[in-house]
Amino acid sequence: MISENFKIQESELIQTIHSTAQKFGAHGVWGDDPTETGVCRLALTDLDRQIKDWFIEETKSLGCTIKVDNVGNIFATFPGKHNDHLATGIGSHLDTQPTGGRYDGIYGVLSGLQVLRTLKSNGYIPNFPITLVNWCNEEGARFPMSMMASSVWAGLTTKEDVYKLQDVFDSSITVKDELKRIGYLGEVECSHRFNPLKCHFEIHIEQGPILEALDKKIGVVTGAQAFSWIEVTFEGTAQHTGTTPLEFRQDALLAASQVIWKLNEMAKTHGGLATVGKISIGPDVVNVIPEKVSFVIDFRHCDDNVHKAMESEVFDIIEQASKNALGNGRPLKYSTNLLIHSPASHFDKKMLGIIKDSASSIVGDTLTHEIVSGAGHDSCNTNHIVPTAMIFVPSKDGISHNPKEYTKPEEILIGFKVLLETILRYDADRLSELQPN
Template sequence: MNETLSTEVNVPAIDGERLWQTLMELAVIGGTPKGGCNRQALTELDREGRELLIRWCEAEGLAVRFDAIGNLFARRDGSNADADPVVIGSHIDTQPTGGKYDGCFGVLAALEVIRTLNANGIGTERPIELVSWTNEEGCRFAPCMMGSGVFAGQLTLEDALSRTDVDGITAGEALEAIGYVGDDANRPGRFAAYLEAHIEQGPILEDEGKTIGVVTGALGLKWFDVTVTGMAAHSGSTPMHLRRDALLGATRVVEAVNRIALAHQPDGRGTVGAFQLLPNSRNVIPGQVTLSVDFRHSEGEVLDAIVTEFRQTLDAIARETGLSIEIAPTADYPPQHFAADCIAAVRQGAQANGYAHRDIVSGAGHDAVFIGDIAPAAMIFIPCEKGISHNESEYAAPEDVTAGANVLLHATLNLAGLAAGAAA
């Protein structure tokens, strides 16, 4: 793997207008009246999106195939057929009220890299594989990052295919229905490197006026469901001092989540995102509250310490209030620290193009987090307006989309290496 790209190589610029038009064309599939996109995984709209992507890949001479979970791989051969490939991409499924850029930018930036290499007659030593991972969002079938999770061994194929949606349809049935059940023999073997371009999904780059985020890793996360149980009772007949109000206890849990996260800055995150009240009636004291808890940090030891403190706090709240509090883990992903060579390739790409950049840690989960466990990996972030994502108003400026793809091209060439005698 090349640590630096020769300064004698004139790396061409990608066609920003072509990339933008490609993004807009894909966004038509599942487009919403508010300008977003609803193209959930393993639906008919997902099938249409896949078919469009395949047409574009085959037009560039790429060999397209699928593995057993439906991950799409499109190969551009290198001069060394035995070399491990450099893999670039992301996902094209969206949230129900998602935007045009989340995931899709990474896949289509990868396509634009290959289009640019083809248009300029540039060969690479290593093969380049475009990938579009199945069901990154996890909104129809949990968990998120399903395709990359199966690929990396974080989730078994059998488990993934057995997951059901709200209508009881399994992921396996849905994958078969759209016609994209592949064969694991189609998987590429080891990756020489994996690069994923993505919108930041946060406000840091925009706030600091930076064009490129050189992603050095991703926060680890631990998710829990917390159930606070008291006693449902009449709101008028029960004196305040005799109440066992589950919601009152739950509010203390929310306060604790925020207090503990704030004590572990700058990377500490703590969120309560979902509440369920029983019986949820205006004249009944809540008897039970279930809430979600999401903790994140860049260091595993600190994340463990956060959870330990949280559990101790729950015990204290239960003792002080007389409420029952139960905690059930629902997800546990360790922090990811990306590979130094891949990070350096991204940073050099930003520098070579003269883009303002900064190192950044991803607060969101991405396919690169799983792939980083089995291969050298890194990510490229571009700004998104006001940090908004998973929203129909999600937006990335055309010049930033172009910049991110230029950095991806430069980093890909760095890691794939020029074929012997290739000119650029």
């Protein structure tokens, strides 16, 4: 274990998590302790400016050089011995959901910071530079595009397109306006071409219940699921619930309920996920048969081929429900609209091997578990461009995007130690780059 000779300030990371939460957006009290609140720190607000300023100050004090790109990403580079080589990347985000917790994203950036602090305080110079990235607007809560600025960096969308995005709370305000206003419309082009990295590591809370349920401490994240969102609208006829025989009905909610039920069966069959989280109904009156029901289907699988097969079954299920709701009514009209399709991510095998070995050396094999990320992360974007891998730590009760989001301090520390060991091992492994061919 490379890091075993390092002196580690064991409580510094958790203290930084709590002190920054307190200073920059504490919101949503859920317990008596001052640390028992969530955080509301929406992208490109004054609070986001304050945490960005703080991030730059902290990393500069460690000797980092700073680059701010023109979509608000901050790259803080800790120098190594061979600074003419690309930097090893560590990144995540410091923005939150409106009802966010203290850990989602934040834990990743502050763990990266803690790695740099540990190198610095131990007087250790890595072989290669290390760049810690604070990606801008991962949550997409205020400006509605998840993983916004990492998408631009990876060339998956353009800066012009994201500049136009409007504040969901005030449509007169755009991303570009706010980047300018808070002083984070940087001069570096937001692109992996102009501002490249060697690779991207990210540590994150799981946001799901699996590690906790299996009593594991470290998730080696092999990739992220493919997912799609399909909006469905059924249109039937509003009729009196007391006067319309079942066989005369076009009940849009009955059709929707058949879909919701069948989707769950289908997802189980494929070992994937399917959910309807959003639904609206009209006219929404007790004694009127629902005329119009719209809902969004979210379905996911870690294998793109299975996800594709699921998609086809989703459309069959909708079609069947529309034709004859449960064999006991009249056909309904329907329409569908694919809102999002995101293919599966498969992270870099070599990096995953290093993470796994690092975790084994710290908590042992029995507490280490391979896992697929259910949610999207900035790493899913960087993975299109550079070798990428992620580490998960447990989330209490699988709760996230909620003030109650919680990971135990000892789990926070274990995750950091695995990240530190991983970065050191990766840095050592990169020495082969210096060999002449």
